[in-house]
Amino acid sequence: MTKPGEDVVDRIVAFLGSLRLTVVLLGLSITLVFLGTIAQVNAGIWTVMDQYFRCWIAWIGGWFPFPGGRLLGAALLVNLLISHAMRIKVVARGPRLALGVATLALGLALTWFVISHVFDLDSTTRTINPSQRVTIQLIQGGGAAAVLFVACWLLFQRKAGIVLLHAGVVILMLSELFTSVLAEEGTMTIFEGQKVNFVEDSRTSELAIIDASDRAADDVLIVPESKLKEGGLIRLDGLPFDLEVPSGKFFKNAFLAPLRAGEPNPATQGTGLQVKVESRPEAAGVDSSGRVDLPAAYVTFTDRSSNSSLGTWLTSVHLSRERGAQTIRAGGKEYQVSLRFKRTYKPYSIYLYSFKFERYAGTSTPKDYSSNVRVEDPERGIVQDVRIWMNNPLRYRGDTLYQSSFDAETEKGTVLQVVDNAGWMAPYVACMIVAVGLIGQFQLHLLEFLRKRRTS
Amino acid sequence: MRIAILIPLLLATASCGRQEEIRRYKAPKDPMWRMLGAIVPMKDATWFFKVVAPADRIGAYKEEILSFVRALRAEDGEIKWTMPRGWQEDHAGGPGRQACLHFGEQDPKLEMTVVRLPGDGGGLVANVNRWLEQLGLERASEAQVAGLVKKVSGTNLEAQVVDLVGPTRPAGGPRGMARPEPQAAPRSGEATLDNVRSMFTFERPPSWKENPQPEKSRIFEFRIDEPEGSALVTFTIMGGEGGGLAANINRWRGQAGLEDLGDQAVSRSAVPLPFVGTEAWLVEAIGKEKAILGVIALNPQFSMFLKMDGAPAVVTAQRSTFARVAQSFQMKGRHD
Numbered sequence: 028m029t030k031p032g033e034d035v036v037d038r039i040v041a042f043l044g045s046l047r048l049t050v051v052l053l054g055l056s057i058t059l060v061f062l063g064t065i066a067q068v069n070a071g072i073w074t075v076m077d078q079y080f081r082c083w084i085a086w087i088g089g090w091f092p093f094p095g096g097r098l099l100g101a102a103l104l105v106n107l108l109i110s111h112a113m114r115i116k117v118v119a120r121g122p123r124l125a126l127g128v129a130t131l132a133l134g135l136a137l138t139w140f141v142i143s144h145v146f147d148l149d150s151t152t153r154t155i156n157p158s159q160r161v162t163i164q165l166i167q168g169g170g171a172a173a174v175l176f177v178a179c180w181l182l183f184q185r186k187a188g189i190v191l192l193h194a195g196v197v198i199l200m201l202s203e204l205f206t207s208v209l210a211e212e213g214t215m216t217i218f219e220g221q222k223v224n225f226v227e228d229s230r231t232s233e234l235a236i237i238d239a240s241d242r243a244a245d246d247v248l249i250v251p252e253s254k255l256k257e258g259g260l261i262r263l264d265g266l267p268f269d270l271e272v273p274s275g276k277f278f279k280n281a282f283l284a285p286l287r288a289g290e291p292n293p294a295t296q297g298t299g300l301q302v303k304v305e306s307r308p309e310a311a312g313v314d315s316s317g318r319v320d321l322p323a324a325y326v327t328f329t330d331r332s333s334n335s336s337l338g339t340w341l342t343s344v345h346l347s348r349e350r351g352a353q354t355i356r357a358g359g360k361e362y363q364v365s366l367r368f369k370r371t372y373k374p375y376s377i378y379l380y381s382f383k384f385e386r387y388a389g390t391s392t393p394k395d396y397s398s399n400v401r402v403e404d405p406e407r408g409i410v411q412d413v414r415i416w417m418n419n420p421l422r423y424r425g426d427t428l429y430q431s432s433f434d435a436e437t438e439k440g441t442v443l444q445v446v447d448n449a450g451w452m453a454p455y456v457a458c459m460i461v462a463v464g465l466i467g468q469f470q471l472h473l474l475e476f477l478r479k480r481r482t483s
Numbered sequence: 484m485r486i487a488i489l490i491p492l493l494l495a496t497a498s499c500g501r502q503e504e505i506r507r508y509k510a511p512k513d514p515m516w517r518m519l520g521a522i523v524p525m526k527d528a529t530w531f532f533k534v535v536a537p538a539d540r541i542g543a544y545k546e547e548i549l550s551f552v553r554a555l556r557a558e559d560g561e562i563k564w565t566m567p568r569g570w571q572e573d574h575a576g577g578p579g580r581q582a583c584l585h586f587g588e589q590d591p592k593l594e595m596t597v598v599r600l601p602g603d604g605g606g607l608v609a610n611v612n613r614w615l616e617q618l619g620l621e622r623a624s625e626a627q628v629a630g631l632v633k634k635v636s637g638t639n640l641e642a643q644v645v646d647l648v649g650p651t652r653p654a655g656g657p658r659g660m661a662r663p664e665p666q667a668a669p670r671s672g673e674a675t676l677d678n679v680r681s682m683f684t685f686e687r688p689p690s691w692k693e694n695p696q697p698e699k700s701r702i703f704e705f706r707i708d709e710p711e712g713s714a715l716v717t718f719t720i721m722g723g724e725g726g727g728l729a730a731n732i733n734r735w736r737g738q739a740g741l742e743d744l745g746d747q748a749v750s751r752s753a754v755p756l757p758f759v760g761t762e763a764w765l766v767e768a769i770g771k772e773k774a775i776l777g778v779i780a781l782n783p784q785f786s787m788f789l790k791m792d793g794a795p796a797v798v799t800a801q802r803s804t805f806a807r808v809a810q811s812f813q814m815k816g817r818h819d
Contacts, residue, residue, distance in 0.1 A: 218652055219591040221514055221537045244509045251503035265507060351619025351650040372510060380590045386745075435729075440652075 044109030052103050055094055062087055071309045071320060073230045081207045097204070104200055107193060118193055127181030134175035138198075138460075141167045142452045164452065168459035173276040175460060176467045185475070190467020195460030202453035210448035212336040213371060214431060218440040222403070224376035226445040227368035232344055235370070236266065237352065237363040252277075252369070267358030268337055268433045271327045280309045281323035283345055293325040294323040297353045299341025321345045325367060330357055342366035358375050373445075375404040375424060380412075382433055382441040396430050415443065425449060516652050517541045518614055521552045521635065522607060523642045529604035530562050530581075536594045538648050544587055545646075548595070551638045552644060562599075562640070598628060602757055607632065611645055618649025679720075683759075686811040688804050691716060709799065712794025713803065716808075719788045728753060731779055731788070732766050738792070739770030753779075759787060759812045767802075774798035778809045 042048060063079040066087075079085040080104040081097030087093050094102075119127045140246070141164070175194070179187035213226030231252045238246040250270070254261055260271045276293060283302045286292060294300055304323045323343035329336055337357055344366050352363035378401040385394040397416035402409060402423060417423050427446045434440030515538040523530040532555075534548060540550075547567060550651035554565050566572060570586040604610065611631060612622045623631060635642040655752060679702055687693065687793040690707055697704030703718040713751040736743060744752060754766035756778060774795035780787040791798055791805050791810070 217504065218537075220540055220589075220593075221652075223514065224511065239512070245512055247508055247510045249506045249508075251505070253503045254505065261505070263505070348651065349619075372508075 040109060041113070042106055042446035044113045045106075046110070048106050049103070049110070052099055052106060056096075056099050056103070059085065059093065059096060059099060062093065067311060069311055071230075071306065071311060074309060100200055100204065104197065107197060111190065111193060115183060115186050117182050118184050123181055127178055130174060130181055130379060131178035133180045134171060137174055138168075138456060141171050141456055142450065164455060165459060168452075168456040169463060171456065172460040172463035178464050180467070180471075181465075185471060188464045188466075188471060190464075191467060192461045192464025195457045195462075195464060198453055198457035200461065202450045202457060205333075205450040205453070206448055208451070210446070211371060211449075212444070212446045213369070214432075215377060215428070215443045215445050216440060217377055217398075217400075217443070218434065218437075219379050219381055222376050222378040225370050225372045227370050229319040229368050231369045232366055233369045234326065234342060234364070234366050235352075236263070236326070236355075237365075238360060239363055240360060252322065254376075255326075266362070267332060267360070268328045268330050268355075271329070272324050273327060273339070276325040278304055278306045279321045280307045280320035281305060281343060281345075282307055282321075283323075283343060294339050294341045295336075296338030296355075297340045298346055298350065299325065299339070302341070302346075304341060304343065322366060326364075328355060328357070332358070340364065373424075373426070374406055375402055375409075377402060377428070377443070379441055382439060384433060384438050396433060396441075398430055398443065400441075427451065513650055514538070515648050516618055517646070517648045518618060518653060519545060519548055519644065519646050520614065521642050521644045522604075522610065522632075523555060523640050524603065525557065525562065526560055526603065526634075528560075528599050531598040531604065531610070532595055534593055535653050536593050540587075540589065540593065544593060549635065549644065550640055551595075552635050555640055556639060556640035557640060567802055595681070598755075600755060601759070602803070605757070607643070611718070614645065614647055614653065615649070616654030617651070618647050620647065620649045631662035647803070649728065669810070682814055683718075684811075684813045686808050688808065707791075707793065707797060709794075709800070710795045711800075714791050714793025714797045716791045716805075719790070721786050721788070728764060728779060728781060731777075732768070735766065735775045735777055735790075736768045739768040739773045739775050741768055741770050756806070756809060758789070758809055759814050763787070763809075765806065765809070769795055769799060776802065776805045 059079060062085070063075050066075045066079060068294055082095035083098045085093045085095040108408070117124070117127075142307075172191070176187060176191050177475055179191045183190050211228070214230040215226045217223045232255075233248040233252060234255060236248045236250070240246075248263060248266060250261060250263075255272050255277050258272050258274050258277070260269055262269050273293065281304045284305045286301060286303045290303065292299070292303060294303075304325070309320045321344045322344070323341065325339050326342055327336065327339040340353060340355070342353070342364060347367050349364035352365035355362045355364050364392040380401065383395070383397050383399075385396075386392060387394050395417060397414055399412070399414050400421075402411050402413055402421070404410075404424070415422050415428060415430050418431055425447055427448075429444040429446070430441070431444035432442035434442070492519045516535065517538040517540075518533065518535045518543055520533040522529060523532070532552060534544075551564065551567055551570075556563050566584070567586070568586055569588075571592075573583040581597040581599050584595040584597065585592040586595070591655075605613070608623075608625050611628045615622055625747065626632040631647070632645045635644055681769075683702070687705075690709075691705035692708070694704040697717070700721075701717045701719050703716075705716040707714045707716065713798040730750065732749050733743040753766050756763050756765040758778050758780050759801060763778050766777045766779060768775040768777075772795070774793065774797075776798055778787075778789040789809055791801060
């Protein structure tokens with residue numbers, strides 16, 4: 028006889044593992060994808076990613092609540108795990124069970140090795156044909172999946188393929204969660220003869236306040252875009268002043284325009300006395316021109332000791348790129364202030380020898396883009412020449428550096444996309460696991476069919 | 484039991500997410516850019532010799548560059564030079580470039596661009612300020628500019644050099660040209676159309692019939708009617724850089740029924756031309772049905788467009804008149 032409480036728990040678990048819930052969640056997911064796609068008519072792709080998919084609640088049109096991608100993903104994951112726990116039982120017993128568990132452990136270890144080991148390999152130290160590299164990686168993923176299938180067969184027998192392919196789906200879902208939380212991406216813009224050791228993420232900005240008085244290194248304080256958007260007083264510990272972004276004075280995308288006489292101007296200091304900000308809609312996800320948003324903000328600085336204003340300054344990514352930083356004096360020191368794309372420093376630097384943009388003879392049709400670079404890593408004592416070209420990235424210290432773009436004006440500068448995503452191999456391995464699971468399940472059914480026909 | 488499995492799962496997914504906080508760290512100095520330039524005025528033109536590179540690369544070659552400048556000589560109104568040992572000359576430069584000289588041992592080699600601009604090329608103060616801004620530095624007054632330039636000794640030419648270091652990389656091409664002094668910028672907000680129009684003087688050819696009430700956003704509008712057809716001349720000012728040189732040229736080419744040009748071809752198709760005391764680009768797009776002549780002056784604060792647009796026979800016949808009118812454009816109160 029079951030207690031009333033246990034009955035309720037069983038009902039809840041049954042609901043969470045039900046096929047009906049799966050169908051509803053998949054329906055909601057399709058709707059969310061549709062709504063997110065429509066939203067990209069006006070909003071940028073990364074804004075939509077954050078507001079629709081990488082969140083728990085998506086506010087459609089800014090007011091209607093809808094389950095966000097993270098909530099739907101978590102619910103689908105829970106639904107999948109519970110439905111398997113309810114419907115699929117381990118049928119192995121005794122030595123077969125022990126062998127199955129051991130094989131499963133081996134398969135998981137191999138899967139982990141394929142995902143993590145590939146990540147550690149540096150392509151500076153070896154040359155390998157890219158098609159060979161992809162083939163080898165797929166074979167490695169397929170090998171791990173095959174071992175997992177054997178383990179599933181030992182443990183679940185007839186349902187081995189079903190368990191395995193759903194395990195692949197679980198890996199796929201977790202890899203997206205992992206990527207959304209931990210992966211970092213940016214661009215490294217280098218001109219010929221220049222050496223650069225940082226990447227910039229054009230999806231977000233930061234206010235950099237730099238004390239450059241030390242000749243060896245800059246003392247940098249970073250206020251992230253999210254703080255600037257929030258507005259209000261932002262206390263800058265370690266600096267003699269605080270800052271505040273007046274309400275509505277952060278612009279996700281802005282142009283600079285000449286200031287008209289007599290026009291209200293929030294700026295009281297710096298370049299903002301000559302130019303003003305004109306807010307622009309952010310680059311839409313459907314925009315194929317590759318435009319990026321150029322944020323701007325009016326920032327008021329206040330001297331903490333005297334509580335006196337140091338003025339309201341116009342800061343803008345565009346302005347910083349064209350004119351460099353503006354200088355604020357406080358506490359007997361000079362500070363360089365600039366709004367810039369979010370910057371991440373790397374332990375290595377890339378020196379650009381040359382960038383080559385080849386076209387098919389007699390046409391302007393691109394044939395190939397390539398960058399001849401030198402990787403310099405003082406920590407590891409590495410100085411090595413490498414060529415990066417289309418579909419042939421450089422992998423170094425966990426980063427993948429792709430040939431992404433170039434300076435169209437001079438064709439003497441390259442733009443490398445630098446992706447730090449430890450789980451980049453996981454989707455490939457997950458797909459191989461799903462494939463092996465499907466093929467395996469089909470084989471099991473085929474063998475059973477053949478066996479039944481022979482016996483009958 | 485089953486609930487016990489679920490709770491950690493839910494907690495694990497719920498706890499994800501990154502909070503961005505204020506950070507403070509030590510960072511290596513940003514790479515700086517250095518520009519070593521020589522300005523050599525001649526009778527009808529001004530010559531610019533300029534080397535731009537990461538700051539740490541030029542120092543070792545500064546004396547070699549200055550020796551090159553000292554060895555420049557005038558022949559028939561042009562400047563000639565002797566190639567130092569190890570230097571290579573490349574004539575395939577960008578717009579207005581006379582030559583590109585490559586030198587140095589490290590790959591890529593350093594590049595000296597040689598540009599010849601008509602007249603005073605915008606003037607010393609405007610050009611030095613343009614370079615300062617390109618390097619991300621503050622503009623300088625006339626007196627400060629005088630302190631930045633140094634006369635080159637040991638040469639018969641009036642050569643002056645300037646050596647600047649700044650945080651941003653100077654771009655080449657159209658954005659690199661001299662721009663008007665900020666105070667000279669027309670401030671449309673405080674002015675009526677008449678006020679803005681009164682700021683400009685230029686030659687008005689008798690065959691150009693002015694429309695005193697041009698369409699919205701146009702400052703001047705003229706119509707040319709000939710037996711072969713007609714053409715419209717407009718002068719427009721826009722805020723900002725007006726979309727850039729390449730986009731404007733290709734837009735006009737499209738209007739003339741021509742195909743877009745690639746970035747390099749676009750640069751080569753534009754000819755430098757003095758315009759309102761600044762440097763601009765003369766552009767032609769001659770199609771079968773329609774032809775366009777244009778002058779584009781791009782600046783971060785405002786850009787100016789002088790455009791003739793009409794029947795190919797009329798437009799091509801007006802080429803020299805159009806160029807003459809463009810070069811006669813002046814802004815009152817402006818002294819470069």
